[in-house]
Amino acid sequence: MNSSQCHVIAITNQKGGVGKTTTAMNLASQLALAGERTLVIDCDPHGNLTQGFGFPIQELPVTIGDLLVDRTIPSNRAIVRAKAGLDLIGANPGLAQAARWMVTQTNAELRLKQRIAELRRLYTRIVIDSCPGLGPLLNSVLNASDHLIIPVDTGFYGYMGVQELQSEISEIKAGTNPALSILGVVLTMADRTVITRETLDALVAQFGDLVFATTIRRCVALRESPGAGLSVTQYAPDSIGAEDYGRLAAEVESRLMEIRIRAVETAKSEVAHA
Ligand SMILES: Nc1ncnc2c1ncn2[C@@H]1O[C@H](COP(=O)(O)OP(=O)(O)OP(=O)(O)O)[C@@H](O)[C@H]1O
Numbered sequence: 001m002n003s004s005q006c007h008v009i010a011i012t013n014q015k016g017g018v019g020k021t022t023t024a025m026n027l028a029s030q031l032a033l034a035g036e037r038t039l040v041i042d043c044d045p046h047g048n049l050t051q052g053f054g055f056p057i058q059e060l061p062v063t064i065g066d067l068l069v070d071r072t073i074p075s076n077r078a079i080v081r082a083k084a085g086l087d088l089i090g091a092n093p094g095l096a097q098a099a100r101w102m103v104t105q106t107n108a109e110l111r112l113k114q115r116i117a118e119l120r121r122l123y124t125r126i127v128i129d130s131c132p133g134l135g136p137l138l139n140s141v142l143n144a145s146d147h148l149i150i151p152v153d154t155g156f157y158g159y160m161g162v163q164e165l166q167s168e169i170s171e172i173k174a175g176t177n178p179a180l181s182i183l184g185v186v187l188t189m190a191d192r193t194v195i196t197r198e199t200l201d202a203l204v205a206q207f208g209d210l211v212f213a214t215t216i217r218r219c220v221a222l223r224e225s226p227g228a229g230l231s232v233t234q235y236a237p238d239s240i241g242a243e244d245y246g247r248l249a250a251e252v253e254s255r256l257m258e259i260r261i262r263a264v265e266t267a268k269s270e271v272a273h274a
Pocket residue numbers: 015016017018019020021022023044048130131132188189190216217218219220222223224
């Protein structure tokens with residue numbers, strides 16, 4: 001497989017509890033269901049995504065933290081098959097130690113990018129779940145990714161969180177990853193309240209077309225499915241959570257298609273002007 005066919009999409013927001021893990025888990029599952037060769041990587045030491053796919057975090061033989069610290073371990077040794085028909089590289093609290101170690105090393109925040117470079121030829125989609133907060137793990141994820149999806153929950157703080165993240169993204173773009181782009185902003189835990197409407201309006205005012213038309217509604221099955229080690233589509237195929245993440249995946253795919261078309265057109269016009 002040509003590694004240029006692979007899109008690396010990170011789910012980021014430094015605010016906690018906005019639906020990053022839920023989005024990583026269910027978007028990755030939907031992409032796999034649509035036939036994409038998909039890998040999902042847990043980059044949070046809490047290992048919520050890993051556990052959500054039914055893996056007890058202390059039992060994984062090789063995790064993303066091991067790959068970041070020890071260059072001698074082949075990347076494919078960390079890959080396990082999640083029940084949702086996609087591959088997973090898990091995390092455990094050892095990743096927090098790895099993050100502390102990283103700040104003492106030169107350029108360690110580029111190690112995730114190097115690991116992912118090795119994996120690009122095996123997959124067409126790599127989805128990364130990131131941890132809340134700023135620091136070496138978020139920087140690693142921003143350096144390693146092509147695109148970002150930012151979940152925002154309803155309310156003032158969710159909206160403020162995106163503004164802080166934007167300055168972090170600008171720094172990374174100006175430095176080590178100029179190609180990084182925001183693929184979209186998605187409102188999560190939406191309901192019929194005024195605050196949901198106001199948050200959506202504020203997001204559209206700031207991000208315009210970058211805001212996905214799909215909003216992820218509050219859904220009990222989304223809360224319950226990780227406890228069963230399943231994606232929401234497997235756990236409750238008729239739930240609104242399954243419907244919303246299916247629609248989000250379709251929007252993600254159509255945005256990636258537009259990006260590919262634009263890249264081809266740019267390459268053609270460069271050849272024409274050469
Ligand atoms: N659409 C939804 N409807 C109902 N509950 C949801 C929804 N999305 C997420 N949740 C629940 O909200 C909580 C936080 O979601 P999640 O763990 O995905 O957020 P997070 O951004 O990854 O959090 P953290 O920053 O702590 O990693 C979880 O209990 C999750 O099950």
